[in-house]
Amino acid sequence: MNPTLRLAPVLGLLLLLAACATGRPYAEAAADIPPLTPAQGRIYLYRTVVLGAAVQPPVRINDEVVGAAVPGGFFFVDRAPGEYRVSTATEVTRTLSLVLAPGQVRYVRLNIGMGFFVGHVWPELVEEAEGVREIATTRSAVK
Amino acid sequence: MWARLVLLAMLPLVLAGCPFDVSFLKTEPAVFVAQPDCGKPFILGRAETIGMGTGFTTRLRQGTRWQCIGQVHAGLVYRTADQVVTVEASNIHEAQAVVNQGRLVGFYLPVERAWAPVNPPVELMTEAPK
Numbered sequence: 001m002n003p004t005l006r007l008a009p010v011l012g013l014l015l016l017l018a019a020c021a022t023g024r025p026y027a028e029a030a031a032d033i034p035p036l037t038p039a040q041g042r043i044y045l046y047r048t049v050v051l052g053a054a055v056q057p058p059v060r061i062n063d064e065v066v067g068a069a070v071p072g073g074f075f076f077v078d079r080a081p082g083e084y085r086v087s088t089a090t091e092v093t094r095t096l097s098l099v100l101a102p103g104q105v106r107y108v109r110l111n112i113g114m115g116f117f118v119g120h121v122w123p124e125l126v127e128e129a130e131g132v133r134e135i136a137t138t139r140s141a142v143k
Numbered sequence: 144m145w146a147r148l149v150l151l152a153m154l155p156l157v158l159a160g161c162p163f164d165v166s167f168l169k170t171e172p173a174v175f176v177a178q179p180d181c182g183k184p185f186i187l188g189r190a191e192t193i194g195m196g197t198g199f200t201t202r203l204r205q206g207t208r209w210q211c212i213g214q215v216h217a218g219l220v221y222r223t224a225d226q227v228v229t230v231e232a233s234n235i236h237e238a239q240a241v242v243n244q245g246r247l248v249g250f251y252l253p254v255e256r257a258w259a260p261v262n263p264p265v266e267l268m269t270e271a272p273k
Contacts, residue, residue: 083254095234097254124235125227 020050021073023140033076041081041100045123046074046135047110052119055112057088059123069110069121073141086123091115094122107131166197168232170257173215182211182219182242185269193247193261199231201238201250208272209240215258218243220251230259242267 023029036042045059050071058065061084067075069088081102087095088110098106107126112119126134190205207225214220221240230238230250238250238259246264251257 085254096229096237097235097252098237099253122235125229125237127227 020053021070021139021141023073023142025139026074026136029140036078036103036105038103039080040078041102041104041106042076042078043084043086043098043100043106043108044074044076044131044135045069045086045108045110046131046138046141047071047112047121048134048137049112052112052121055090055119055121057090057121059110060087060089061085063087067141069112070141072138074135074138075141088121088123090120092120094120096123096125098125107135109134166199166232168195168197168230168234168236168259170252170255170259173217173251173256173258175213175215175220175251175253175256177213178211179213180211181214182221184208184210184272185221185267186272187267188270189268191247191265191267193265195230195232195250195259195261197230197232201228201230203228203240203247212239215241215251217241217258217260218248245269 045067047069053071056068056070059067059069061077066077079100081100083097083099085095085097086108087093096108100106105128107128107130108123109126110121111124112121187203187205187207187209191203193201193203195201204226207223209221209223211219212222218241221242228238229235236252236255238252240247241249241251241258246266247261248264249258249260252259
């Protein structure tokens, strides 16, 4: 077999890993996360799935870009209580609407599915227990 | 041949950012009137899986506690802190249950200020909190 072809899977794996979050593991980064003020709420956004690693659309909250859907990465935003729309766009835009109460922490998982040309990333509101468990496997996606 | 390839390559650019409305959730505008303790709180005695005709379902878990927080024209609006409630179509919406005479008649979508009817309404098996 051509040596270049033999290297192809290794190069592919390296590219895949390079596309993943490289920040500190959640357990380590969590120590530096400031406590939530009672007047605000917090939204954690994270992506556990590495599949479609090259697809990393920006994540918007009420049309403001707050981060990107980095595989294996998490980040959070603190916002005033209110109504929010979390959206991601690749070929199409997918939106999650949620209500944030004072002192409340919400967990939004960024899922990936098949698209026509590229994968679709869509935000899903998950239970706190599920979010806490899954986010522990991620790394900081804040650059 | 090349022209076709160029057109195909341009399609993602054209589609980029388009709302993904393959699956529609039928909603109607609703005026929500906040009214704490408007109806009796209840515990859901039996899990319910609610289809909204979108290809997705919403599962309400057995044992969840529900509190009335207000009303819309179709009924009383109940919220639970025991589970995440969303209705899903192409987009996902956080939702609250709309109950009328013991039946789940729809979901109120607080961000959209709209309600999505459940057809047919679902008889809820409820228990009074102890």
